[in-house]
Amino acid sequence: MALYSEKVMDHFRNPRNVGIIEDADGIGEVGNAKCGDIMKMYLKIDDDTIGDVKFETFGCGSAIASSSMATELIKGQPVSEALKLTNKAVAEALDGLPEYKMHCSVLAEEAIKNALDDYYSKHPEKRKEHSDESGKL
Ligand code: FES
Numbered sequence: 001m002a003l004y005s006e007k008v009m010d011h012f013r014n015p016r017n018v019g020i021i022e023d024a025d026g027i028g029e030v031g032n033a034k035c036g037d038i039m040k041m042y043l044k045i046d047d048d049t050i051g052d053v054k055f056e057t058f059g060c061g062s063a064i065a066s067s068s069m070a071t072e073l074i075k076g077q078p079v080s081e082a083l084k085l086t087n088k089a090v091a092e093a094l095d096g097l098p099e100y101k102m103h104c105s106v107l108a109e110e111a112i113k114n115a116l117d118d119y120y121s122k123h124p125e126k127r128k129e130h131s132d133e134s135g136k137l
Helices: 006-013 061-074 087-093 099-122 124-134
Strands: 026-031 038-046 049-058
Touching: 006 061, 026 099, 038 061, 038 099, 049 061, 061 087, 061 099, 087 099, 099 124
Parallel strands: none
Antiparallel strands: 026 038, 038 049
């Protein structure tokens, strides 16, 4: 069996939603100290929905594929759903990652959570609303 699924290869070769959002409502940046990879997520939030999302990833192929898939999974979704996104869900949507590459999908989950945290720091009133909906936070 190939090490990487076709979906991983596809999102690595043709990543979706690459770039930046100049007037983003939330920006999250995370890094992995061991491998040195960095991921940055930009969110545009309209009406409690992820209206747009873009990313920049300086990292391995699995990190690029994970960021790309994560943006596809949350785009157009309510913020409360984006909050529930786990790295496992990202890896599953990619038809799996090798065990030693699972940490790359963790970056995607964390970058989105950080971007939402940034959004909440600017809109504290929304934090309670969304935490009631998602059961998280
Ligand atoms: Fe660093 Fe993949 S090896 S995120």
